[in-house]
Amino acid sequence: MAAGPGQVFAAVLRRDLQVAWRRWSDAANPALFFLLVVTLFPLALSPKAEFLRAIGPGVLWVGALLATLMALNLLFRADVDDGTMEQLLLSDCPLPIVMLAKTLAHWITTILPVIVVAPVLAITYHLPPEALPTLVLGLLIGTPALSLVGSIGAALTVGLRQGGALLAVLVVPLMLPVPMFGARATDLAVAGEDPTGLLYLLGALSVLAAGLAPLASAAAIRLGID
Amino acid sequence: MLTAEGLSLWRGDQCLFRRLGFVVPAGSATQVTGPNGSGKTTLLRVLAGFLRPETGTLRWADETGDWDEVSRGRVAYCGHLGGIKAELTATENLRFDAALAGVDPAGIPGLLEEAGLAPCAGLRAGQLSAGQKRRLALARLRLSGASLWLLDEPQTNLDDAGRHYLRSLLAGHLRAGGCAVIASHEPAGLADLATGRIGLGG
Amino acid sequence: MWTWFYQLASPPHFYRMSHALVPWLLGLSLVLIAVGTYGGLVLAPPDYQQGDAFRIIYVHVPSAYLGSMIYVTMAVAAGIGIIWRIKLAHAVAASCAVIGASFTFAALVTGAVWGKPMWGTYWEWDPRLTSFLVLFFLYLGYMALRSAYDDLAKADQASAILALVGVVNVPIVKYSVEWWSSIHQGPTISKIGMPSITGDMLWPLLVNIAGFTLFFLAMLCIRVRAEVLEREFNARWARELLRGGAAGGVN
Amino acid sequence: MTTQRQRRLYLVLLVVTCVAVAVGLSLRAFQDNLLFFYSPTQLRAGEPPEGKKFRLGGLVTVGSVRREPGSLEVQFDVTDNRETVTVSYSGVLPDLFRDGQGVIALGTLADDGRFRAEEVLAKHDENYMPPEVAESLAAQGHPTAPKPATAGAGPALN
Numbered sequence: 001m002a003a004g005p006g007q008v009f010a011a012v013l014r015r016d017l018q019v020a021w022r023r024w025s026d027a028a029n030p031a032l033f034f035l036l037v038v039t040l041f042p043l044a045l046s047p048k049a050e051f052l053r054a055i056g057p058g059v060l061w062v063g064a065l066l067a068t069l070m071a072l073n074l075l076f077r078a079d080v081d082d083g084t085m086e087q088l089l090l091s092d093c094p095l096p097i098v099m100l101a102k103t104l105a106h107w108i109t110t111i112l113p114v115i116v117v118a119p120v121l122a123i124t125y126h127l128p129p130e131a132l133p134t135l136v137l138g139l140l141i142g143t144p145a146l147s148l149v150g151s152i153g154a155a156l157t158v159g160l161r162q163g164g165a166l167l168a169v170l171v172v173p174l175m176l177p178v179p180m181f182g183a184r185a186t187d188l189a190v191a192g193e194d195p196t197g198l199l200y201l202l203g204a205l206s207v208l209a210a211g212l213a214p215l216a217s218a219a220a221i222r223l224g225i226d
Numbered sequence: 227m228l229t230a231e232g233l234s235l236w237r238g239d240q241c242l243f244r245r246l247g248f249v250v251p252a253g254s255a256t257q258v259t260g261p262n263g264s265g266k267t268t269l270l271r272v273l274a275g276f277l278r279p280e281t282g283t284l285r286w287a288d289e290t291g292d293w294d295e296v297s298r299g300r301v302a303y304c305g306h307l308g309g310i311k312a313e314l315t316a317t318e319n320l321r322f323d324a325a326l327a328g329v330d331p332a333g334i335p336g337l338l339e340e341a342g343l344a345p346c347a348g349l350r351a352g353q354l355s356a357g358q359k360r361r362l363a364l365a366r367l368r369l370s371g372a373s374l375w376l377l378d379e380p381q382t383n384l385d386d387a388g389r390h391y392l393r394s395l396l397a398g399h400l401r402a403g404g405c406a407v408i409a410s411h412e413p414a415g416l417a418d419l420a421t422g423r424i425g426l427g428g
Numbered sequence: 429m430w431t432w433f434y435q436l437a438s439p440p441h442f443y444r445m446s447h448a449l450v451p452w453l454l455g456l457s458l459v460l461i462a463v464g465t466y467g468g469l470v471l472a473p474p475d476y477q478q479g480d481a482f483r484i485i486y487v488h489v490p491s492a493y494l495g496s497m498i499y500v501t502m503a504v505a506a507g508i509g510i511i512w513r514i515k516l517a518h519a520v521a522a523s524c525a526v527i528g529a530s531f532t533f534a535a536l537v538t539g540a541v542w543g544k545p546m547w548g549t550y551w552e553w554d555p556r557l558t559s560f561l562v563l564f565f566l567y568l569g570y571m572a573l574r575s576a577y578d579d580l581a582k583a584d585q586a587s588a589i590l591a592l593v594g595v596v597n598v599p600i601v602k603y604s605v606e607w608w609s610s611i612h613q614g615p616t617i618s619k620i621g622m623p624s625i626t627g628d629m630l631w632p633l634l635v636n637i638a639g640f641t642l643f644f645l646a647m648l649c650i651r652v653r654a655e656v657l658e659r660e661f662n663a664r665w666a667r668e669l670l671r672g673g674a675a676g677g678v679n
Numbered sequence: 680m681t682t683q684r685q686r687r688l689y690l691v692l693l694v695v696t697c698v699a700v701a702v703g704l705s706l707r708a709f710q711d712n713l714l715f716f717y718s719p720t721q722l723r724a725g726e727p728p729e730g731k732k733f734r735l736g737g738l739v740t741v742g743s744v745r746r747e748p749g750s751l752e753v754q755f756d757v758t759d760n761r762e763t764v765t766v767s768y769s770g771v772l773p774d775l776f777r778d779g780q781g782v783i784a785l786g787t788l789a790d791d792g793r794f795r796a797e798e799v800l801a802k803h804d805e806n807y808m809p810p811e812v813a814e815s816l817a818a819q820g821h822p823t824a825p826k827p828a829t830a831g832a833g834p835a836l837n
Binding site: 149152156157159160162166169170172173174176177180181205212213216219220223226 | 510562565566568569572573576577579582585586589590592593594596597600601604605
C-alpha cells in the first residue's frame, strides 16, 4: 500500500515547511541578500530618480534571480546530508512529485519573503505606484520558474563539493528568459503600457518548468546518492 | 526472497566484488562480513538500489523488471546516515515516514514505546543522543512495511537495552516472513539470527 | 534492426569503422572548404553595401550553423545514452561539447570582427548575439559539470540531463531575446518579395557549410575514438589493440 | 506492478497537461500581441487596447513622408499593403528610416485616427546582393529596395 501522489506532495510540503519554520534564519537570508544587492546600485551608480526608475525593474529582477541562486544551494543538500533523501528514494512514492513539493516549499520559504520586500524597494527606486502590482504579480508568476530550473542544477551538483559556483554556471543561462520577460513587463507598466502579454508568458514558463523540471531533478538527484 | 546473480562492482580501478551471487530466502537473514573498506556498505547500497552494479542482476521472488523499480517500497535501509530530520521531533519524523508509506500513524506511540523512546517523543531529534537516534532509525523499519531490511552496522552506538531491542525487532521481522541483509565487521552479535554468510575482501 | 543498432554502437566495431572513415571525411571536407573559400573570397562579387567585408560570412555562417547544430546532436546523443544506456552515445555527446564550443566561439569572434567595420562596434546586445552567447555558456556549463564528477558514469548521466534540459531551453532563450529587443521584430517586413542573397554569393556559402559539417564529423570521429579507448581501457579488445601497438584498427 | 504503470501514466498526463497549459498561455500572450506590434489592419479592426501605448509596425509608404518646415514634426504613412495609417512624430528619425523601409512606432492612437508616435525604430536590412542587383531593383522601383551606400547591414548570426 503506497500513498497517492497528492498525499506524498502534501506530506513533503508540510515537512519542509515545518523544518524551515524551525530554522527561520536560513529562510530569511535570501531576502536580506536581495535587500543588500538592490541597495548597492543607487550607492554605487547614481541616486538620480530618473536613472533609478530606468534601471529599477531590471535590478529588482536580477536581484530576485541572485537571491534564488543563493538559496538553491540548500534546496537538497540538507536532505542528502542527513540521509532523509535516501529514505525518500527508497519509498514507493513518485520522485518527481517529491521534487516538486520540495521546490515549492523552498520557494515559499525563501522567495516569498523576497517578493514581499520587492515593492518597498521599488518605491525607493522611484517606480510609480501603478507599476507595483505588475512587479509583484510578475514576481509571483515568474520566480517559480527560477526555483524549478534551479532545482535541476541543485540536484545535479548536490553530490559535488564545489557546488555553489558550478550551480550558477549551470542554471543562469537556463534562467535568462525569466528576468528578461519580468523586467520588461515591469518596464512596460512603468511606461504606462499594457504588460498582460508578458505576464502570460511568465506564467507559461513557470507551468512548463513545473511539468519538466521535476523529472530532470528526480533523475539527477540519484547521482548525488551513492 | 532476494536473488542476486553475478554482481560485480569496481571503485575506480579496485574491484570490490566480482560475480557475486547469493539468495536470501524469506524468513532468513544473511550477514555480510569483511574488514573495513571491503565493500560491505557498497554491497548494501547496491541492494538498496542507490548504486547500479557494473554487471549482474537482482531479482525479487519472480518479479521481472529493473531493480530500481521493483525494489521501491520493498526495501528498508538503515545506514550510517540516520535519515532523521534534526528539526523535527521523534514523533514528527515517524509521522512523515508513515505518510510516505501510506500507513496509519496511530501505531507510532507504540513503536516509540518499544524503542524506549517514549519519554523523548516530543523532543527535537537533534537533541537526542546518538544511540537514541539509532533506535529511532530502527523504529522506522517497522513502519515502512518493507520485506527486505538492509542493516549497515546496526549495533553502532547502541547500549545493551538497544541491542536487545534490535534483536527482538529483527527476530520479529524474520518470524513474519521478512528477510534481511546485515553488514557487520564483528562476527558475533547478530550471528545467531543470520543463517547465510557473505565474506568480502581479505 | 536492433541487433544491427547495438552492433553499430559497440565500441570495437565503432573503432574499426571510424578508422576507415576518418581519412575520407577529412579529405573531402578539406577539398570542399578549399573550393568554398576560393569561391567566396575570389569568385563571389562584393556586396552592394558592405563591399568585401561581407566575405567573412563564408567562415562565420558555417561556424554559427555548426555551433547550434552540434548542440542538438549532443542532446540527441545524450538522450540516446540515457534511455538505452549506450556508452558510445555518451562518448559522442562528451566529444561534441568541445567541438561545438569551439565553433560557437569562432562564430562569436568572427561576428565581432565583422561587427566592428559594419556596426562600428565589436559587440552589440542584439538578440542573435545574445542568444548565441548563451549557447556558448551552455556548452561551458556542460563541460564544467562533466569535469566536476570524478566518476565517468555519473558524469555521463549528469551531463546528459543538463544537455537535454538545455535543448528545451535553447528555443525559449532564442525567442525571448528576440522579443526582448524591439528592433528585430521578425523578418516579415523587410523580406516581402526580396531575395536575401543572390546565387553567386550563395553557392560558396553552401559548399563551405557542407565542408565544415564534414570537418566536424571527422573531428568527432577522432575525439570519440580517443574517448572510447580511454573508457574501454580494461576491455579485452582495447588491451589487444594496445599490446599489438597498432595505431589503427582492430582485425 | 500495475501501480508502477499507472504511476507512469499519471506522470505523463501531468507533464502533457503542463506543456499544454504552457502552450495555451503563450498563445494567449500572443493574442495580446504586446511583444510584437499591431499591423495597420489590426489597428483598423480596433484590436489595440484603448488609451494604452502600443507598437505599430509596417512599411513606410513610398513618397508619403511630409516634413513640416522649420520643425521636427514629421508625418508618414505606414502600410501592410492592405490598410494604411498616418503616423505623426516629432523628433529625429533614425538613419535607416526611408521610403519602403520597415518601421516600428511606439505611441497611442489619436481621436482623428492618426497614430501619434513617441518613438520610431527602423528595421535593419538583412539582404545580401551585389551593387548591380540593388541598383536594378531600385530602378524597377521595388518598394523595399534600399538605397546603396547607407549604413551597413549587420552580420547574419544564425
